[in-house]
Amino acid sequence: MPNVGITAYVIDPDPTEQQRISSVLTSDVETVLLFGSAETFLESRPLRAPAVVVTAVVLPDMGIVDLIAELRRTGMPVPVIAIGTGVDVPVAVEIMRAGAADFIERPFSARRLKNAVRKLCGRKG
Secondary structure, eight states, X not given: OOEEEEEEEEEOSOHHHHHHHHHHHTTXXXXXXXXXXXXXXXXXXXXXXXXXXXXXXXXXXXXXXXXXHHHHHTTOOOOEEEEESSOOHHHHHHHHHHTOSEEEESSOXXXXXXXXXXXXXXXXX
């Protein structure tokens, strides 16, 4: 049963990955909105609470650290789950220090992503 009112914002330049993440999350959140870039997400100003952002570490237009800073600067403090491939430890630490709530390595299991979202949304899985 989905968490009523929870929206997941998925930011990934790869449409296949967007759909994969969306299909994993649809049973745990009420709404999943997909974006191909951080700028498109920020320009749409869609943020409704409660929410979670699931984003690729590598984005075409903005670094994830900058995205997290922009969310905070514009008054949209929302938990961010970063998903990356081959990210070295110093970069992962920088992302976490910037304020990401979780970091998930690709390829990821559906269970790992679901558990991260459930934890951030206050639901046990």
